[in-house]
Amino acid sequence: MASITEIRKKIPQDLLNSFYDIFDIHTVDKILYGISDKKLTTLRVNTLKYDIKSLMDFFKEVNIKFERVKWNENALILKNADERDIEKLNIFKEGQIYLQNLSSMIPPIILDPKEGEKVLDVAAAPGSKTTQMAAMMKNMGFILANEADKIRAERLKYNLKLQGVEIAEVRVGKGEKIGEEYPEFFDKVLLDVPCSGEGIISIKDPKTYRGWSLKEVERLSRLQKKLFESAYKALKKGGIMVYSTCTLNRKENEEIIDWALNNFDIKIMNIDRLDNNFLNGIDIGLSDEVKKCIRVIPNEVYEGFFVCKIKKKD
Structure with a gap:
């Protein structure tokens, strides 16, 4: 830095x-x-198509580490993935999640x-x-x-x-x-x-x-x-x-x-x-x-x- x-x-x-x-x-x-600072990747689940529990289960399966956001139950802070990694996922391409700063x-x-x-x-x-x-x-x-x-x-x-x-x-x-x-x-x-x-x-x-x-x-x-x-x-x-x-x-x-x-x-x-x-x-x-x-x-x-x-x- x-x-x-x-x-x-x-x-x-x-x-x-x-x-x-x-x-x-x-x-x-x-x-x-x-x-x-380099920004950590943050996103929210699109509840019109998906839900936070399913998203967290998926991230655990693919070893993407995350942290919950106390004031937004549908948002996550990612610890070991950047936006390019997320953009490769089908859940991104299909609009089930949205990359967005907190x-x-x-x-x-x-x-x-x-x-x-x-x-x-x-x-x-x-x-x-x-x-x-x-x-x-x-x-x-x-x-x-x-x-x-x-x-x-x-x-x-x-x-x-x-x-x-x-x-x-x-x-x-x-x-x-x-x-x-x-x-x-x-x-x-x-x-x-x-x-x-x-x-x-x-x-x-x-x-x-x-x-x-x-x-x-x-x-x-x-x-x-x-x-x-x-x-x-x-x-x-x-x-x-x-x-x-x-x-x-x-x-x-x-x-x-x-x-x-x-x-x-x-x-x-x-x-x-x-x-x-x-x-x-x-x-x-x-x-x-x-x-x-x-x-x-x-x-x-x-x-x-x-x-x-x-x-x-x-």
Whole structure:
């Protein structure tokens, strides 16, 4: 593993400075080690086609070692197999399992979509969270899976079909327009927004941070506000929204929530700290309410993430 000094030299200076502006030195060191760690492979069973007991029995037969995840009974952390190994298996090719980082599984768990509900996934491709929610809903209800990019939308359609999802309709178009098309239509909304991706940086892969800039963070923040407004309009009164990103800065996280509190009739809901690797939101100069959000610090099993649970007032 690279030293902290070596890692500091590799990532953009403005990005490093932004970490120190937000976090204490100990937490920054954890983040830097987290983005240099080799990630263990994590996955979940697709309960529309398979079950966790059968999966664990199969892995024992083929000598794949695993660990359970305390907050997700259908997820496993693999100890001696990587994604390429898993992709060779028939259970992967047939959509019985889904390779997905644990952090990506958190927003649907927090949203908790139920059978029969109408759910909006604003930025759905490649379909990790859409397929997870469809399984949680037991293929009963309705999911509008939106994707702005036509090529990514095709990948989304492929994954939905492979995973046996029958309740999702793919909409190809700007998420900013959904609120006008579906006013107060959805019981729940997953708003996993496009972001600067600081939480999924890998020091070994420069393309994961080469495009990062303060200017790009500003651009994305403006887009996130537009998507939030659209999602809010599409959500029924009394409905639940989960806002999430795979980035670490305040501009795309707490500051979006603080802005939303000042502009919409919402309240922030408490989230159980699913794991001791999760931090509360940071409220420096912002509403105390943002402390109810959670941050996930990257390590060998988690990508960096931010999650906030929101209720639209009646």
